[in-house]
Amino acid sequence: QRYPDVAENLRVSDFERMFAIEYFHRFLAALVGIVFLAVLIRAKKMSTVWPSARKPLLWAGVLLIVQAVMGGLVVKLDLKAVAVAVHLGMAFLFFGILLWTAMRLSREGHSIIEERRGLRRLGWLATGAVFLQIVTGGLVAGTGAGLLLNTWPRIGAYWIPPANLLWSNWYSPAIANLFENQILIQFIHRWWAFAAAGAVILLVARTLSKPLTARGRIALRAVTTMLVLQLLLGIGNLVMKVPFWMAFAHLATGLALYATLLVITHEVKFHAESPAV
Numbered sequence: 706q707r708y709p710d711v712a713e714n715l716r717v718s719d720f721e722r723m724f725a726i727e728y729f730h731r732f733l734a735a736l737v738g739i740v741f742l743a744v745l746i747r748a749k750k751m752s753t754v755w756p757s758a759r760k761p762l763l764w765a766g767v768l769l770i771v772q773a774v775m776g777g778l779v780v781k782l783d784l785k786a787v788a789v790a791v792h793l794g795m796a797f798l799f800f801g802i803l804l805w806t807a808m809r810l811s812r813e814g815h816s817i818i819e820e821r822r823g824l825r826r827l828g829w830l831a832t833g834a835v836f837l838q839i840v841t842g843g844l845v846a847g848t849g850a851g852l853l854l855n856t857w858p859r860i861g862a863y864w865i866p867p868a869n870l871l872w873s874n875w876y877s878p879a880i881a882n883l884f885e886n887q888i889l890i891q892f893i894h895r896w897w898a899f900a901a902a903g904a905v906i907l908l909v910a911r912t913l914s915k916p917l918t919a920r921g922r923i924a925l926r927a928v929t930t931m932l933v934l935q936l937l938l939g940i941g942n943l944v945m946k947v948p949f950w951m952a953f954a955h956l957a958t959g960l961a962l963y964a965t966l967l968v969i970t971h972e973v974k975f976h977a978e979s980p981a982v
Contacts, residue, residue, distance in 0.1 A: 737769075741766070741769060748762055757810060757813065761805070765803055765806075768802070769799060772792070775795060776792060784847060786843070786846075786884055786890075788847070790841070790843030790844045790847060790884075793840065793842070794840040797836060801836075801967055804964055809971070818976060821973050821974060825973055827908050827911060831901070831908045831970075832967055835901050835905070839959050841893055842959065844890045845891060848885060848887050848890055850888075850894070851891065852946055853887060854888065855943055855945075856944070857940050865892075866888055871886070871888060871889045872886075872889065905928060905932050908928075912969065913925065915973065917972055921968065921975075928962065928965045931958060931965060932962060935955065938954055938958055939955060
């Protein structure tokens with residue numbers, strides 16, 4: 706069962722804070738749209754850039770329009786968990802397309818190491834695992850799943866909650882458990898974090914001895930620190946019942962981790978003079 710509607714006991718100070726956050730969010734969304742339009746127009750005028758940047762920038766433009774519509778739906782649906790998670794995931798995809806395009810343009814003409822396809826696939830696997838973890842974090846935020854069973858490493862009294870709690874008849878249709886069942890969502894978010902961490906650690910272990918570009922070496926050295934910090938922030942959010950500043954830090958570190966993995970995945974393609982270690 707969902708936690709009680711917080712609006713019933715909302716204080717004026719809390720409403721003012723929430724209003725300020727929403728206002729800033731909308732202002733920032735408008736600013737992103739304006740800046741992206743300026744970048745798109747500028748790229749269109751550059752004959753050396755447009756052929757390489759046209760497709761990803763146009764896809765990013767479509768995604769930005771859909772994201773704006775999705776933002777309105779999130780508000781219209783009273784922050785329904787699925788809408789929040791999709792909105793968050795699309796924001797990360799938009800950011801990822803722009804970051805990848807920028808890195809691609811910065812490496813035009815550089816020689817590529819074709820035999821590293823397996824390593825690039827591992828990079829995409831780690832990036833995808835972290836992306837999925839971020840989307841499940843949207844479900845945690847949307848359902849308030851972080852506000853119950855605030856113990857770690859056990860979930861209340863259980864390592865694995867009973868099946869009737871993880872997949873409850875309370876939700877109809879049954880598939881709604883994946884999007885509304887707070888216990889199941891928290892369980893997935895807790896333990897998928899370690900699966901994603903395993904993929905990141907495997908990527909680091911496989912990449913350390915490879916020659917990398919300077920940018921790739923910096924990213925590889927930073928990624929494990931970000932990973933550990935992100936795990937600690939996740940645990941802290943749980944046991945402290947999601948204080949605002951920690952939730953914000955958790956999201957920001959997740960974005961930094963995601964971006965760093967994209968940098969590593971991109972940079973393993975190219976030749977360099979020295980190994981990562």
